[in-house]
Amino acid sequence: xxxxxxxxxxxxxxxxxxxxxxxxxxxxxxxxxxxxxxxxxxxxxxxxxxxxxxxxxxxxxxxxxxxxxxxxxxxxxxxxxxxxxxxxxxxxxxxxxxxxxxxxxxxxxxxxxxxxxxxxxxxxxxxxxxxxxxxxxxxxxxxxxxxxxxxxxxxxxxxxxxxxxxxxxxxxxxxxxxxxxxxxxxxxxxxxxxxxxxxxxxxxxxxxxxxxxxxxxxxxxxxxxxxxxxxxxxxxxxxxxxxxxxxxxxxxxxxxxxxxxxx
Amino acid sequence: xxxxxxxxxxxxxxxxxxxxxxxxxxxxxxxxxxxxxxxxxxxxxxxxxxxxxxxxxxxxxxxxxxxxxxxxxxxxxxxxxxxxxxxxxxxxxxxxxxxxxxxxxxxxxxxxxxxxxxxxxxxxxxxxxxxxxxxxxxxxxxxxxxxxxxxxxxxxxxxxxxxxxxxxxxxxxxxxxxxxxxxxxxxxxxxxxxxxxxxxxxxxxxxxxxxxxxxxxxxxxxxxxxxxxxxxxxxxxxxxxxxxxxxxxxxxxxxxxxxxxxx
Numbered sequence: 001x002x003x004x005x006x007x008x009x010x011x012x013x014x015x016x017x018x019x020x021x022x023x024x025x026x027x028x029x030x031x032x033x034x035x036x037x038x039x040x041x042x043x044x045x046x047x048x049x050x051x052x053x054x055x056x057x058x059x060x061x062x063x064x065x066x067x068x069x070x071x072x073x074x075x076x077x078x079x080x081x082x083x084x085x086x087x088x089x090x091x092x093x094x095x096x097x098x099x100x101x102x103x104x105x106x107x108x109x110x111x112x113x114x115x116x117x118x119x120x121x122x123x124x125x126x127x128x129x130x131x132x133x134x135x136x137x138x139x140x141x142x143x144x145x146x147x148x149x150x151x152x153x154x155x156x157x158x159x160x161x162x163x164x165x166x167x168x169x170x171x172x173x174x175x176x177x178x179x180x181x182x183x184x185x186x187x188x189x190x191x192x193x194x195x196x197x198x199x200x201x202x203x204x205x206x207x208x209x210x211x212x213x214x215x216x217x218x219x220x221x222x223x224x225x226x227x228x229x230x231x232x233x234x235x236x237x238x239x240x241x242x243x244x245x246x247x248x249x250x251x252x253x254x255x256x257x258x259x260x261x262x263x
Numbered sequence: 264x265x266x267x268x269x270x271x272x273x274x275x276x277x278x279x280x281x282x283x284x285x286x287x288x289x290x291x292x293x294x295x296x297x298x299x300x301x302x303x304x305x306x307x308x309x310x311x312x313x314x315x316x317x318x319x320x321x322x323x324x325x326x327x328x329x330x331x332x333x334x335x336x337x338x339x340x341x342x343x344x345x346x347x348x349x350x351x352x353x354x355x356x357x358x359x360x361x362x363x364x365x366x367x368x369x370x371x372x373x374x375x376x377x378x379x380x381x382x383x384x385x386x387x388x389x390x391x392x393x394x395x396x397x398x399x400x401x402x403x404x405x406x407x408x409x410x411x412x413x414x415x416x417x418x419x420x421x422x423x424x425x426x427x428x429x430x431x432x433x434x435x436x437x438x439x440x441x442x443x444x445x446x447x448x449x450x451x452x453x454x455x456x457x458x459x460x461x462x463x464x465x466x467x468x469x470x471x472x473x474x475x476x477x478x479x480x481x482x483x484x485x486x487x488x489x490x491x492x493x494x495x496x497x498x499x500x501x502x503x504x505x506x507x508x509x510x511x512x513x514x515x516x517x518x519x520x521x522x523x524x525x526x
Contacts (some may be wrong), residue, residue, distance in 0.1 A: 077428055100430050110425040114443040114520040123439065151522040166515040219338075 001198035014092045026205035027172035029074060034083035036069055042068045045229040047083070053172075054198060056206045057180040058220035060213060060256065062263055065226045067209045068177060074207065075104045077173050088174065091140075106158035109162040111150040117145040121165040129168070136164040156187035160194070167198060171192050174199075176208040180215065192218055196242065213257045218243055219261060223256055227263040234257075264397040272490060308322045308490040313497070316490035325479075330498065333468065333475040336392075337460045337502075342400025344457055348404040349449070352411025356445070357437070362412075369408065377402035378466055390471035395464070403456035407449070414448025446517055456508040 036044040043066045051057050059067045072078045076087060076099055087097035121133040137143050140160040142153075147153050150158055159179055166174060176195070180188045196219055199206050210216055216223045223235040235256055239248060243257040290310050296302040304312065320326035351369070353361040377398055387507040418441050426440045456489035468477020480495030518524050 040384065049435070075428060077424065098429075104422070104425075104428055106425065107420070110421055112440060113445070115439075123426070124431050124435070132282070149520045149525070151520070165429075 007150040024168070025172055025203040026052075027089050027101060028053040029173065029205065029207075030086040030088070031074075032084050032086070032087065034070075034073065034079070035081045036066070036200035037081045044073070044080075044220075044227055047231060049224065049231065051205060051207065054203050054205055055086070056208070056219055056221045058208045058210060058216035058223045059226055060210060060216050060223060060260055061232075062260065063211075065263070066229045067226045070226065071104075071175050071177050071207060074173070075102055087173070088105065092246060097172060100169060101172040102175065103166040103169055103173070104175045104177060105162055105166050107181055109180045111161055111165075112157055113132075113150050115117045116147050116149060117142060117153070117161050119163055120150065121168050123165060125168055126256070132170075133164065133168045136168055137161075139198065140164045154187075155182050156191065159183065159191060160183070161189075163195065167202065170202070171204055173205045173207070176206065178209055178211065181211065181222070188215070193242070195219065199240075213260060214253055217249060217253045217256065223263070225256070225259055232263060233259050266281045290467040304490060305487060308493060310421050312490045313493045316488075317456075317494045317497075318493060320479075320491070326494075326498075329474060329476050329479045330502070333464060333477070336395055336467075336475065337464055340463070341403050341456060341460055341521070343396065344403040345407045345453065347400070348407030348452070348456075349411050352408045352452075353415060354447075355413045356415025356525030360461065366412070369405075373405045373409070377463060381466070381470065385470070395467040395472070398467045399460055402459050407452040410448045410452025410455070410521065411445065414445030414452075415446065418444035447521065450510070450514050450517065452516070454507070457506040457510050458503065460506070461499055467500060498507065 028232070029049075029050075031047060031049040033041075033081060034044055034047040034049075047070070059070065059260060061067050069078070072209065073080055087099055087101070089101075111117075112123065115123070118133065118137065122130055123135065136144070137146055138161055142157060142164070143162055145157065150161065162179070180191050185192060192215060195206075206219075208216065208219060217237060217239075220237055223237060224231055225233040225235070235252065237252065239252070243249060264501060293302070293307070296312050297307070297312075299459050302309075308316075318325070351365065353371075355366055377522065380398065380401065384394045384397055422440050422444065423436065426436045431439060464475075465477055468475040469481050472478040472481075476498050479494050483489075483491035483495070515524055
């Protein structure tokens, strides 16, 4: 059944763009009847969500709606109280998805201050893959900072190192927990472009938790609105990439924003 | 232009010399007071007498012999006490069971001043080397233990979570994140212990010894050789300063990633 489902997914992919299908390294995620409690507090309740391989999904909602918890559950940082999250590789059906295929980018970069920028991106990586990290640093525009300490970088540069570190493991799923929230507007735009570009190139599945509705419309294929642990609404973003802020963009942004405010 | 440079240069020499003005003045007054007979050599010998005593001890090789013995005791005591403190600090910092089992006991013992143990130590070990080493080891144990314990406990849990989600093994987590994270605190304990080591040694060497700076000083007191007593006191100051400089260099190297140590 899952196989059928995934075949269907890849067909829908071809309609979007062919290039994405070629390197769809991503993994599909199926969430079924997910519950999460902290003591008596219900954070997520009976949540069902299917995410296609290579899809870019944004999760929006007010503070405390459970969006970060959902991300942490998908990241396997926490265990669900009930329910199940299934991961499935799109290209190789028999291949399992393990923790090593999932990488998280946190709100703050969480770099190790006692390691150089390059050593940070190599954290937990096998030695033979080290040269790969140098290419990634070049891609995020920090090749000349490889031997610097993280404390010598600006906030945006640190977050770019964190992005390179996450991608150095060639993940099939990249989870982004408001990684751009603390950056200034200009740096944020640059980072959005960078994330989109790398997502295009590497074909991982991306899930972005954000407060910023505009950012969600800018990046996502689909926007999920979460309210008190439920999925309240889902928006498909049928806008051509790279996205420009035209009338259709603004209209959708307005629509999502109103829905968020109504929760 | 050049006159300005010159005046700036003299100004710098002036600010560099200023801290030494008072000590030099003091020594001059001291010398004058001794030479004029105002200050009896039984109370305080002339600075020149101290220098000449130092010179004689140095030539005869006696000084080197005593310094070697004292420094050996300091080093060995530090190694034993500090090593145990580090080990127990690491253990209790990392394992909740160990800390519940041991920490209360250690905190209780900590409140006993090491020097209060002298009568007991003499009864246990007599007056030979073991007694002195024991005193030094007990004294330096606690600063290192407490700072290591506290350092491990205060490692940023977000970094540990990141490490776990990046697939680090327990040993890697320890080596890459926990130990370097605790290092600033461990070094504070180390530096504190280095200061303490000499205090403990002075007392330990004055109770009963056949060698060492303390013995040299006490022996000189018997014969009213105030110049040698002063040499001994100044030697402790010198060795203490040397140890502190060494600790500073070590700190600057190990914490070179820290913003506070970057130029």
